Amino acid sequence: KNQVEQSPQSLIILEGKNCTLQCNYTVSPFSNLRWYKQDTGRGPVSLTIMTFSENTKSNGRYTATLDADTKQSSLHITASQLSDSASYICVVTGFQKLVFGTGTRLLVSP
Amino acid sequence: DVKVTQSSRYLVKRTGEKVFLECVQDMDHENMFWYRQDPGLGLRLIYFSYDVKMKEKGDIPEGYSVSREKKERFSLILESASTNQTSMYLCASSFGGLSLFNNEQFFGPGTRLTVL
Numbered sequence: 001k002n003q004v005e006q007s008p009q010s011l012i013i014l015e016g017k018n019c020t021l022q023c024n025y026t027v028s029p030f031s032n033l034r035w036y037k038q039d040t041g042r043g044p045v046s047l048t049i050m051t052f053s054e055n056t057k058s059n060g061r062y063t064a065t066l067d068a069d070t071k072q073s074s075l076h077i078t079a080s081q082l083s084d085s086a087s088y089i090c091v092v093t094g095f096q097k098l099v100f101g102t103g104t105r106l107l108v109s110p
Numbered sequence: 111d112v113k114v115t116q117s118s119r120y121l122v123k124r125t126g127e128k129v130f131l132e133c134v135q136d137m138d139h140e141n142m143f144w145y146r147q148d149p150g151l152g153l154r155l156i157y158f159s160y161d162v163k164m165k166e167k168g169d170i171p172e173g174y175s176v177s178r179e180k181k182e183r184f185s186l187i188l189e190s191a192s193t194n195q196t197s198m199y200l201c202a203s204s205f206g207g208l209s210l211f212n213n214e215q216f217f218g219p220g221t222r223l224t225v226l
Contacts, residue, residue: 031211031212044217
């Protein structure tokens with residue numbers, strides 16, 4: 001069954017600290033993996049996209065990694081800011097299908 | 111910048127009412143999508159369209175229909191709203207291509223629908 005599981009469900013960190021969000025998937029065949037950021041009451045916005053051959057990709061303070069062998073991805077946020085408070089959704093593209101994770105809700109506390 | 115707009119941010123309707131949710135994109139995208147988002151379930155695809163007047167069912171089409179008369183506009187219709195359709199509805203669009211789902215989808219801000 002095609003699934004995307006994210007952990008943790010929620011996370012609270014202090015401003016300025018780093019954190020890592022996890023995404024495990026069982027989607028097959030695999031086309032690409034995206035991380036989206038969704039602010040409260042807003043639609044998701046793409047942060048990164050990774051294909052099978054890519055191990056790591058950065059977008060400012062966001063760095064995504066992909067291990068296609070173990071079917072795991074992570075999103076690392078460096079030097080967190082209050083504006084990073086949001087839900088982060090992992091999305092895997094399979095055959096004619098997008099499979100969404102349920103997201104990790106991050107709260108950055110001052 | 112790609113802009114996807116939705117007609118309402120918040121909507122309250124009564125059971126049995128016919129509900130129209132409108133979505134407009136300004137990037138000449140071929141593909142458009144409607145999702146609903148519920149806590150703990152993630153986004154689920156209701157319907158999508160890859161061309162004007164073309165529509166395909168997603169994973170949860172029951173109780174919904176769609177209309178795409180113009181390329182930039184994609185409407186979601188709840189023929190007879192029910193309380194279990196209370197949800198956040200997100201519209202998205204993307205460029206066309208060989209695979210409908212490979213290209214990045216750009217999302218609108220969402221419509222939070224409450225059915226009483």
